[in-house]
Amino acid sequence: MTEPPMVRAERLVKTFGDTRALDGLDLTVERGEIVGVLGPNGAGKTTALSILSTLERPDSGRAEVAGFDVLTHPADVRARIALTGQYAAVDEKLTARENLVLFARLLGRRPADARARARELLDEFDLTEAADRRVETYSGGMRRRADIAVSLVGAPSLLFLDEPTTGLDPRSRLGMWERVRALRDGGMTVLLTTQYLEEADMLADRVVVVDHGRVIAEGTPDALKDKVGGTQCEVRPLAATEVEDAARALSALATPFVRDGVLSLPAPRGAEDLTEAVRLLDAAGIRVADIALRRPTLDDVFLRLTGHPA
Numbered sequence: 486m487t488e489p490p491m492v493r494a495e496r497l498v499k500t501f502g503d504t505r506a507l508d509g510l511d512l513t514v515e516r517g518e519i520v521g522v523l524g525p526n527g528a529g530k531t532t533a534l535s536i537l538s539t540l541e542r543p544d545s546g547r548a549e550v551a552g553f554d555v556l557t558h559p560a561d562v563r564a565r566i567a568l569t570g571q572y573a574a575v576d577e578k579l580t581a582r583e584n585l586v587l588f589a590r591l592l593g594r595r596p597a598d599a600r601a602r603a604r605e606l607l608d609e610f611d612l613t614e615a616a617d618r619r620v621e622t623y624s625g626g627m628r629r630r631a632d633i634a635v636s637l638v639g640a641p642s643l644l645f646l647d648e649p650t651t652g653l654d655p656r657s658r659l660g661m662w663e664r665v666r667a668l669r670d671g672g673m674t675v676l677l678t679t680q681y682l683e684e685a686d687m688l689a690d691r692v693v694v695v696d697h698g699r700v701i702a703e704g705t706p707d708a709l710k711d712k713v714g715g716t717q718c719e720v721r722p723l724a725a726t727e728v729e730d731a732a733r734a735l736s737a738l739a740t741p742f743v744r745d746g747v748l749s750l751p752a753p754r755g756a757e758d759l760t761e762a763v764r765l766l767d768a769a770g771i772r773v774a775d776i777a778l779r780r781p782t783l784d785d786v787f788l789r790l791t792g793h794p795a
């Protein structure tokens with residue numbers, strides 16, 4: 486018998502008053518995968534995780550985790566998952582070590598065993614040095630690490646991460662990405678939500694784009710980037726009257742997309758394409774107010790997929 490997927494959600498609907506937070510969401514996560522749910526504020530990401538982790542009940546549709554129905558077998562589901570929420574769950578007045586030992590004890594470990602598990606996780610999440618300081622003294626990145634460590638006390642096989650790097654500085658963000666990959670390499674299945682295309686690109690094996698509670702696109706990060714054109718070169722001619730001439734000059738390189746006086750064209754070779762664009766514009770005598778390379782964002786994905794920004 487083949488093993489069921491780690492997550493199988495079908496046509497999930499969830500309304501809060503007049504708000505349709507989920508509107509027929511489908512989602513599958515295979516064992517060992519990192520799946521990124523990408524969507525703007527209010528897309529339904531947290532609601533989806535809440536249903537999968539048995540904190541909310543769907544109005545209709547069904548969801549299974551590791552083959553267990555979230556409505557009929559919530560205890561079996563909870564035994565296999567960890568949820569690191571968008572907002573911190575650790576007790577700020579306690580140290581990281583105290584938080585970890587507390588959770589381990591709540592999960593039924595004996596004191597010595599609980600302390601050993603705490604040491605293991607402190608080490609894994611690079612918190613050993615700060616282990617005996619209250620969490621309220623931690624930086625944002627350390628807090629987030631403590632939060633994930635606490636959620637892993639029970640050694641789950643599926644981890645839900647709700648916007649793991651929102652609000653983190655670039656260095657903490659890189660550190661978090663490394664840790665998520667290490668968890669995957671250790672056999673964990675990860676379902677994460679994010680508002681950043683770059684994050685989904687760096688981490689996810691597969692990306693599911695969600696808007697207004699439903700999936701509007703799905704695929705590997707590369708396939709998604711192909712759809713939105715990958716890195717773009719953006720050019721703003723000094724005079725608006727030169728936009729057409731600029732488009733003609735640049736068409737030797739690629740067909741530009743024009744919006745609000747700015748020309749965008751695919752630049753898969755990065756700086757090389759930028760240099761070529763400068764050369765073409767210069768040869769055509771077009772003066773440029775601004776020219777730059779830009780990596781696609783969530784807004785670009787939405788613009789291409791839905792015709793409107795996120």
Ligand SMILES: Nc1ncnc2c1ncn2[C@@H]1O[C@H](COP(=O)(O)OP(=O)(O)OP(=O)(O)O)[C@@H](O)[C@H]1O
Binds near residue numbers: 505526533
């Ligand atoms: N408990 C609730 N009561 C009322 N409305 C809710 C509740 N939870 C979510 N919503 C609404 O449902 C929609 C989806 O919310 P959800 O939190 O799932 O979005 P999200 O994708 O996680 O957004 P964000 O990126 O801001 O975290 C939003 O319009 C939100 O206001």
Ligand SMILES: [Mg+2]
Binds near residue numbers: 530531532571647
């Ligand atoms: Mg959310």
